[in-house]
Amino acid sequence: MNELKTDPRWQRSDMMEDRPKPPASQVPTLADVAVAAGVSTATVSRCLNSPDRVTKKTLQIVMEAVDRLGYSPNYSARALAAGRTNTIGAIIPTMENAIFxxxxxxxxEELQQNGCTLLVASSSxxxxxxxxxxxxxxxxxxxALLLIGYQRDERVYEFLKKRKIPAVMTWVADPEKDLLSVGFDNKQAMxxxxxxxxxxxxxxxxxxxAETGANDRARDRVHGIRQAMEAAGLDPADLKVEETQYSIENGDSAFRKLMSGPRRPTAVMCGNDVLAVGALRAAAAMNLRIPEDVSITGFDDIELASVAPVPLTTVHVPHRRMGQCAAQTLMSALEGGxxxxxxxPTTICLRETLGAAPGLAKPDRTEHRVEK
Known part of the structure; x- marks a missing residue:
């Protein structure tokens, strides 16, 4: 119902919020509004659904009657008749930072252009x-639903299939998965x-x-680092991994743990930009120079990456394009397509937090520019 409060046709209804609801037998109907306004029920319907098709005077009379009677359209009945609610759900892992x-x-935005409303939930x-x-x-x-990642119990997919609910998996891409997805290859990007x-x-x-047990995106990013190490002749088992929940504070704490051992790493690769900014904060507190003493990288290229005290080298994820394509994909599925x-594709943003390993000559720095 949030969209009603931002629609100018419904601004007056805010004054009705404190009125007691009438008994069911006294709930005003479309016909009641028509009688009160002195117009037909068809005119009332046009005022509510296509206000541009009626005169300003008629619209004002009808909306005053709507306000006076406390009438609310029966969206449930409309949805039942149409077989659709034009409501799309999205479940994201967290709302505590800007990753999603x-x-x-x-x-x-894309759903709104198609006349649909978004409901968002966070699974923590x-x-x-x-x-x-x-x-x-x-x-x-x-x-329909937007979901993050592939990893969930098979019974969930069976539930959606039985109810014929289209779902698109985002922030992932794997051609071997028999699931509709709009995203990117986390392993190859990292x-x-x-x-x-x-x-x-x-x-x-x-x-x-992040904790990799129930997070396939985090797990694939760690695997991507290990693949690169193995290709370079290094033992991927030597990769020291600190798993934690996404937050600046946790990134700070994890970095301190990594740097407290007998063999300090010269580069710390973080699973996202939030963790990386926490690592940068810890490095500053430990009087470590970035990137002379240690290099730090992130993933996602959220706004935080470019405004960090030392601009962060990271993987640019096409978030907006992904969101637009996901909406278009679901609309196509709902329309029978x-x-x-x-x-x-993802792109590397080479900024100031990645430098040569201590003791080595500084390599050429080619700026990787990406469209935002």
Missing amino acids: ARGIQAFQ YRPDLEEEQIRTLTVRGAD RALADMVLEHGHRSIACIS NPESIAL
Whole structure:
């Protein structure tokens, strides 16, 4: 109902919020509004659904009657008649930082252009809570769902299949998965960044990651680093990984743990920009120079990366394009189309936090520019 409060046709209804609801037998109907306004029910319907098709005077009379009677359109009845609610659900792991904000914003904008409303839930990285939210959103009428990643119990996919609810997996791309997705290959994206870190002469590399047990994106990013190490002749088992939850504070704490051992890494690769900024904060507190003493990298290229005290080398994820394509894909599925999965490219943003390994000559720094 939030969209009603921002629609100028409904601004007057805010004054009705404190009125007691009438008994069901006294709930005003469309016909009651028509009688009160002295117009036909068809005219009332046009005022509510296509106000540009009536005169300003008629619209004012009808909306005054709507306000006076406290009439609310029966959207449930409309949805039942149409077989659709034009409501799309999105379940994201967290709302506590900006990792998913840009993509979800673009997703919502595209849905709005198609006459759909977005409902968002946050699972707090808990598979059990996500499953509950999936069932709740669908039971309450969501026509389709946006989900993050592939990893969830098979019974969830069976539930969606039986109810014929289209779902698109985002922030992931794997052609071997028989699931509709719009995203990118986390493993290859992180491997490309790890290759660059190795090209800068780093041989002692560590990683700060989200907990990988129930997070396939985090797990693939760690695997990407290990693949790059193995290709460079290093033992991937030597990669020291600190797993933690996404936050600046946790990135700070994990970095301090990595740097407290007998063999300090010369490069710390972080699973996202939030963790990386926490690592930068810890490095500053420890009087470590970036990148002369240690290099730090992130992942995502959210706004925080470019405004960090030392601009962060990171992987640019096309968040907005992903959100737009995900919405278009779901709309196509709802209209009876047969949309295909979309794999989007990522780009490395080489900024100031990645430098040569201590004791090595500084390599050429080529700026990798990306479109935002």
